[in-house]
Amino acid sequence: MDYESAVKISGLVKTFNQKEVIRNCNMTVSKGRVYGLLGVNGAGKTTIFKLLLGLLHPTAGHIEIFSEDIRISKNKILRDVGSMIETPIFYEHLSAIENLEIHLSYMGIQNTDIQKTLGIVGLQNIGNQPVSQFSLGMRQRLGIARAIIHHPKLLILDEPINGLDPVGIREMRELFQELVKKHDMTILVSSHILSEIEQISDVIGIIVDGSIVEEIELASIEKDFADGLEEYFFSIVNGGMKHSG
Amino acid sequence: MVNLLKLELKKTNIRTYIISASIIGICMLGIIYLFAYAPKIEPKDPDMKMFAGYENIIPLFNTICMFAFSLLSSVMFSKIVIEEYAGKRTTLLFSYPVSRRKVFLAKIAVVSLFVVTAMITSCISIFTIFGISESISPVVDGNITFEIINRAAKTTFYMSISAVSVGIISMAIGFIKKSIPTTIISSVLLCSLLSNIVAGSISADSAIIIFTIILVLISVLVINIMTRKINCMEV
Numbered sequence: 001m002d003y004e005s006a007v008k009i010s011g012l013v014k015t016f017n018q019k020e021v022i023r024n025c026n027m028t029v030s031k032g033r034v035y036g037l038l039g040v041n042g043a044g045k046t047t048i049f050k051l052l053l054g055l056l057h058p059t060a061g062h063i064e065i066f067s068e069d070i071r072i073s074k075n076k077i078l079r080d081v082g083s084m085i086e087t088p089i090f091y092e093h094l095s096a097i098e099n100l101e102i103h104l105s106y107m108g109i110q111n112t113d114i115q116k117t118l119g120i121v122g123l124q125n126i127g128n129q130p131v132s133q134f135s136l137g138m139r140q141r142l143g144i145a146r147a148i149i150h151h152p153k154l155l156i157l158d159e160p161i162n163g164l165d166p167v168g169i170r171e172m173r174e175l176f177q178e179l180v181k182k183h184d185m186t187i188l189v190s191s192h193i194l195s196e197i198e199q200i201s202d203v204i205g206i207i208v209d210g211s212i213v214e215e216i217e218l219a220s221i222e223k224d225f226a227d228g229l230e231e232y233f234f235s236i237v238n239g240g241m242k243h244s245g
Numbered sequence: 246m247v248n249l250l251k252l253e254l255k256k257t258n259i260r261t262y263i264i265s266a267s268i269i270g271i272c273m274l275g276i277i278y279l280f281a282y283a284p285k286i287e288p289k290d291p292d293m294k295m296f297a298g299y300e301n302i303i304p305l306f307n308t309i310c311m312f313a314f315s316l317l318s319s320v321m322f323s324k325i326v327i328e329e330y331a332g333k334r335t336t337l338l339f340s341y342p343v344s345r346r347k348v349f350l351a352k353i354a355v356v357s358l359f360v361v362t363a364m365i366t367s368c369i370s371i372f373t374i375f376g377i378s379e380s381i382s383p384v385v386d387g388n389i390t391f392e393i394i395n396r397a398a399k400t401t402f403y404m405s406i407s408a409v410s411v412g413i414i415s416m417a418i419g420f421i422k423k424s425i426p427t428t429i430i431s432s433v434l435l436c437s438l439l440s441n442i443v444a445g446s447i448s449a450d451s452a453i454i455i456f457t458i459i460l461v462l463i464s465v466l467v468i469n470i471m472t473r474k475i476n477c478m479e480v
Contacts, residue, residue, distance in 0.1 A: 050336075050480070053339075053340050054339070054340075055336060055339050055340065055479065055480045056479045056480070057477070057479060074342075075342035075343070075344075076342070077342075078340060078341065078342035079342045081340075083340055085336050085340075086333070086336065087333070088337075089332075089333050089334050089336065089337050091256050093258050094255075094256075098255070101255075102252060102255060102256060105248060105251075105252050106252065106341040106342075106343055107341065107342065108342070
């Protein structure tokens with residue numbers, strides 16, 4: 001089945017202090033699918049996400065999101081993107097509702113049911129307590145609420161289940177699947193919890209030393225590797241050597 | 246732009262700054278009475294002549310006021326600008342489909358408007374209280390004429406603009422290091438230097454106008470440089 005691409009990266013290079021952090025990276029994320037980006041710490045996952053959001057400028061190469069060049073149509077693209085990069089940051093003295101109101105104002109969106117979105121991420125009945133009093137898990141849920149409240153077409157989530165308890169992880173997994181199915185969203189997610197990526201992703205991209213070395217349907221991994229994604233991942237990052245640990 | 250200004254106000258805990266401005270106002274009220282009483286404490290001291298008469302007290306008072314409100318503006322710029330662009334919050338701010346330049350200018354506008362309004366309101370209140378008490382029980386020799394009131398109004402206006410400008414220049418210095426302490430220390434040093442210059446040349450209207458214009462021009466220049474830096478900032 002052919003899918004139209006939501007994100008297309010070609011020949012992407014990003015250098016910091018003359019060191020190539022992203023090297024000739026190519027990546028394609030199809031519309032309406034969940035793309036799991038896997039890589040060891042420091043492989044370049046967050047850097048790629050930041051480049052997609054225009055937070056970093058590419059040294060070379062092209063990034064297209066919904067067929068628009070990020071360098072030319074950044075603001076147009078950002079209207080259709082929801083994101084959560086690293087630890088979500090909030091206005092600590094304000095409540096969850098006020099934080100979301102500010103977010104919606106910046107996004108230029110009105111008349112959105114904030115309570116409904118808070119309910120979706122399991123933050124109903126939190127009242128007006130300031131975000132500074134939130135637990136790590138509540139902050140993570142609020143970060144996800146902020147990423148989805150403006151109904152983006154593309155959702156970029158960097159380690160979204162960090163700090164969530166098993167119930168929260170399960171709820172978020174179901175939420176991501178619902179967002180793709182019912183709201184036609186495309187999700188680009190990174191995590192170092194392989195089992196989680198295995199359960200939510202349709203396509204896996206493996207990044208090694210700043211370059212995507214494999215993009216593969218999860219179904220075909222399951223077919224060829226009896227032990228699933230973990231065996232496949234280690235076979236790639238260890239250069240074909242099966243992980244012995 | 247109006248929407249961005251409202252958003253900045255919503256994001257900022259403005260109550261803290263209203264309380265700070267009120268405290269400054271109360272301290273300044275004490276300062277003006279201290280200046281008024283100074284010649285009476287040491288009547289023979291020739292240095293106390295600088296506090297003799299309203300025409301000397303008011304410009305001196307305005308200079309001290311500028312010093313205090315410059316510090317307030319540098320603290321506000323630190324919290325609202327430096328903290329936002331130095332920390333992780335930039336990731337959030339830059340992922341919005343809004344012009345970085347407009348957001349930055351909205352922050353500058355919010356602080357500037359607040360400081361100018363706070364300083365003018367404080368000075369009007371202080372002059373009113375001082376004026377009423379002077380008409381009942383005068384401490385200072387001489388009469389409060391229309392000319393003195395007019396000069397007080399003009400000096401207050403120019404000094405409030407100067408206070409904001411000093412805050413902006415300190416913010417630019419702090420922005421280089423992305424440091425809040427650098428911003429506040431720069432403001433203290435700038436104010437100490439400028440207060441001495443202003444206090445020495447304040448008797449002439451043209452001096453204060455030229456002083457304000459120079460500060461405003463420097464502020465505009467540094468805002469331009471900062472806008473360019475923010476536009477190409479990577480986070």
